[in-house]
Amino acid sequence: MVVQITPLTKIQDVVERYPGIQAVFRAHGLPCASCHVAAYETIAAGVALHQLNLGLLIEDLTAFVQTGIVPEMRIKPRAKRPLSGGKLSAPSIQHVIAVMSGKGGVGKSLVTGLLATALRRGGLRTGILDADITGPSIPKMFGVSGKAELRERRFLPQLSSTGIAIMSISLLMDNERDAVIWRGPMVTGAIQQFFCEVEWGDLDYLFVDLPPGTSDAPLTVLQRLPVEGVVIVSTPQQLAVSVVTKALKLAQRLQTPVLGIVENMAYVLNPVDGSRLEVFGPSQGPALVAESGAPLLARLPLDPSLTARVDRGEIEQYHSPDLSELEQHLLEQLKAVGSEVGVSLEV
Ligand SMILES: Nc1ncnc2c1ncn2[C@@H]1O[C@H](COP(=O)(O)OP(=O)(O)O)[C@@H](O)[C@H]1O
Ligand SMILES: [Mg+2]
Secondary structure: OOOOOOOOOEHHHHHHHOOOOHHHHHHOOOHHHHOHHHHHOEHHHHHHHHOOOHHHHHHHHHHHHHHOOOOOOOOOOOOOOOOOOOOOOOOOEEEEEEEEEOOOOOOHHHHHHHHHHHHHHOOOOEEEEEOOOOOOOHHHHHOOOOOOOEEOOEEOOEEOOOOOEEEOHHHOOOOOOOOOOOOHHHHHHHHHHHHHOEOOOOEEEEEEEOOOOOOHHHHHHHHHOOEEEEEEEEOOOOOHHHHHHHHHHHHHHOOOOEEEEEEOOOOEEOOOOOOEEOOOOOOOHHHHHHHHOOOEEEEOOOOHHHHHHHHOOOHHHOOOHHHHHHHHHHHHHHHHOOOOOOOOOOO
């Protein structure tokens, strides 16, 4: 039986129907949710008693039912928590790299997928944390679906066909197509839980696919996760330099090195004579390199065969000279900045 959660729902009914949901009540300062007192209380009554935020509690409870995610503490902790200086740690992950772009639709998720695929081909253990909570697209391009398993209160990532570990909000939803409409703190809480409370196993590189722009979520990732560097994705047709500059500024402000730039949709290969058609205008690569001081790792073509692969969930089966170049340049750059496997970069 599905219990529709409203202010008039009895706390006890919710607790009985959804094991583990007490943690959400606890996060809101309602520790009595699992005790007998709750049997007589509606959610609204409990909230009134404790002077809590009813709307936010209902939102969090509903999110838990959909995904199993427990929000961060919603009430002020008695003791002051350490400020953002404290980074989260996941000892089994050697290196964390975030993928950013100034705006959406430039192929950031696709490039994240290709980066993880490229290093995996080189025999490294890679994973992807899909931090785009409102527009997750990583599982689909790898053809993974179904719900992530919970083992000893930790989620297991899904493994792709070549063994890339993947965690995304869409692997926690009952229906992949359910839209996630969450407030900022819920989003940032979920990202942090994805990092700390997922059983990633031993990984050489974890790539984080950030949502577009420079809002709360990218900020949280760069502040709280031990990100060694960012890869910035751009395309020639947008006002590339000005949009990328925003992302660069954010990275600089948070003292995160820029490892490289990937220029996506840089050209289309003319099937007739093999020439390169720069349909979105001339490359902005040199300007971006000058602006960031980081290398251009690759210029990827707009390739219909890549779109087809991605749509079929077969991104790992895509091969092209540009992708090989991306792999080679990325490995060289990681070596140059001391971020090889087994070496931890001090930032
Ligand atoms: N170089 C490319 N060649 C073909 N299709 C691409 C390329 N880059 C991106 N796409 C397609 O464009 C769409 C948007 O890409 P996506 O990676 O989801 O963008 P973002 O994460 O920046 O919003 C996807 O359907 C993707 O498969
Ligand atoms: Mg995306």
